[in-house]
Amino acid sequence: MSSSLAEIFDQPVPSVSALDAGLQPVEPAYRNVIRIMTALVVLAVVVGAGVVEVVMHVKGGMQQGAVLAPVLAFGAFVIVFLPQRKWRRWGYSGADEQLRVARGWLFRTDTIVPFKRIQHIDVAQGPVERLFGLASLTVHTAGTHNSIVTLPGLTRPDAEAMRDAMRLHIRREAE
Template sequence: MLDTGLHPIEPAYRHVIRIMTAMTLVPMLIGASVLEFVLMDNIGAPQGLVLAPALALGAFIFVFLPHRKWRRWGYNGADEQLRVARGWLVRTDTIVPFKRIQHIDVAQGPVERMFGLASLTVHTAGTHNSIVTLPGLTRNDAEAMRDAMRLHIRREAE
């Protein structure tokens, strides 16, 4: 669940998570198929011994994980800082003051582009946690946030 004061990312990002999850699950299912074929060939194991549990686990992850991950992302870009909260088991809440930002990127991968989404990436000084990424924004929202941060940084420099 999101903390109060945080905006959820776009609901369409669930589809992006689902597609990326499927791309991760395919090699696992191929490996399970190969392992089952080898076991059946070498020790006469019953059909479905490896593949059935792998398919069940893959289906569970494919159906339930994307919504659960999506619900755990939130952000707020007010009060001269960007706050990004994410995570389910390990909850991460990152606050980046605008004055610490060195540069800002707006990026779209091919899957994000299919859904009109983009990621906002903020780079700060330092090495530890110097890159903060906020996925699941519409392209227009990501660009508007980038421009607002850039304007604030420019005002601070004057």
């Protein structure tokens, strides 16, 4: 047994690009969904910064734009560049009787769910996703840690086809 452990630990660690091999990217329209959701968060932060600036200007005599200008500049940067980076970091595969979902750049998550462990499958659309014809596939498994795996950025027909294929596989396994 120690020789097999030694063999395992002597294997080279794959690079991030090797982990991405064989994964399909989510739909390009998902960048727009990320951009709109990010803009909503930035809007809330800008409103808060505007309130802080008005209060500080009235009570403390602070110069106008000292708080709001940097927040607006940072918000614009985040809205323009974050969605593309976030979108590129999502990938999935439904081969070999398992669903593999990989995401993240700094904190990389690579989740593999065997079809036989799936208990429930959802296809969901929020209002922003619906606007772009996208949906999210959510897979529920037994257990507590990572028992819910979500794959956003699929077209609605693709998400439904994946759900139906998984469900068919689960039925065949039960027979």
